[in-house]
């Protein structure tokens with residue numbers, strides 16, 4: 089009998105393939121024997137993991153230096169001393185060499201042995217060291233595993249990825265060629281994992297809580313990214329039904345796709361600029377350059393997340409240069425590093441926070457960690473010499489932050505002028521509007537920036553106080569909340585009054601139901617996951633501005649998110665079915 093599980097539809101499409109379970113926690117520790125030739129590699133892996141773990145402890149120590157007492161600081165010193173203990177290291181290397189096992193198994197064995205010794209000691213202080221040892225061991229294991237996860241090869245078989253969550257760093261390490269669906273136990277529609285799945289064009293489901301307990305690896309499944317259903321061991325009729333549905337959907341997509349090269353104007357001739365959101369240069373290969381006005385959001389943090397250490401200025405420069413070269417005379421909007429929240433960097437272990445999305449993330453990290461920020465700004469400025477680059481600041485919360493960033497850009501530019509390094513002297517600086525407070529002080533920010541871009545994914549999260557990554561409250565996360573419409577109206581008016589362009593780069597820019605509302609509210613620049621561009625264009629081309637404004641007026645009278653959604657859904661569906669009947673487009 090088939091088993092049906094319900095989740096949140098996170099990326100559209102249907103996938104039919106066996107499911108493969110991935111372990112994203114530390115319970116699963118790969119343990120294997122190795123050949124004589126592999127001994128050196130495993131020893132090297134262990135040494136690198138120890139270095140990475142000490143780097144992150146050093147970082148934590150530095151970070152907490154001002155906020156904790158010297159006594160507590162000693163904990164970190166003790167952990168560092170353990171990590172650099174020559175006997176411990178020699179013991180682990182000896183296990184690799186003599187027992188011919190991988191680094192993870194050696195680490196696990198030796199830590200367990202030492203732990204028992206510490207725990208059996210009379211002295212309470214010594215017994216406490218067992219906890220330190222465990223923590224240190226866990227950190228070294230985390231470094232080793234971050235690398236171990238990078239070796240999944242599907243062996244030529246299509247598969248559906250299943251795990252607790254799909255980490256942005258996974259995109260670079262799973263076998264993408266055969267990945268045809270993603271299902272996670274956690275998450276929601278607006279998480280970065282879902283955004284990533286949509287940009288990869290892979291159907292995805294989130295919040296399927298039982299996926300890891302009820303479905304074994306290798307089980308054939310059907311994943312329906314439209315209705316949010318996962319069917320394990322489908323019956324023949326179910327499989328046939330979904331196979332038919334899949335081909336129908338592909339046919340519709342193919343027809344809508346043909347709209348993509350038609351002019352991007354409303355039915356009454358108002359120009360609408362459609363930009364792409366990308367997660368790295370790799371995405372550029374999938375986009376037809378002449379289809380987009382430019383790159384409205386280049387999420388630079390993804391390239392950081394796929395690596396094992398911070399990219400150097402030259403490496404960043406090369407990545408930005410490639411994007412600018414791809415774009416020709418079109419704009420590329422580089423958003424500065426937006427890590428933290430649901431985008432951790434494996435090698436930059438930040439202190440644990442109770443509310444990470446309200447914590448140390450985005451621009452806050454860049455400003456507290458100037459080396460990072462300077463390096464990135466310099467790399468973007470150097471690349472800007474080759475075309476049209478813009479800098480976009482994430483998570484802006486105060487005017488002072490923008491002022492400081494402007495100073496940094498100016499200081500670096502002045503240095504570059506002195507040293508004769510080429511760059512765009514008039515590079516534009518923009519702020520993301522994604523923290524509600526900033527909407528209220530937008531007037532004060534306008535003189536400091538050249539443009540703004542509205543990040544509705546976070547704006548909705550903060551406006552409604554609903555975590556975008558928490559399945560328990562996913563039903564409360566809705567961009568159709570009347571409050572968002574009012575806030576968007578205010579943003580549009582403020583930007584227009586200040587003569588600055590305001591684009592939308594959150595997921596609603598690619599939600600074709602939302603298109604008439606955004607146009608009616610005055611937004612003319614929409615930046616989205618490229619896969620959604622044809623359908624947004626279809627709506628924009630079919631509708632008049634007058635109708636968009638009417639819809640905004642009607643929506644403004646409504647008090648419920650679901651009424652507003654129904655209003656625009658009906659409108660979009662009518663346009664859609666007329667198109668399929670060949671009556672518009």
Ligand code: PEP
Nearest residue numbers: 522543544545546593594
């Ligand atoms: C947003 O918050 O809307 C946004 C575009 O940024 P991200 O999704 O990367 O947080």
Ligand code: MG
Nearest residue numbers: 522543545546
């Ligand atoms: Mg954001």
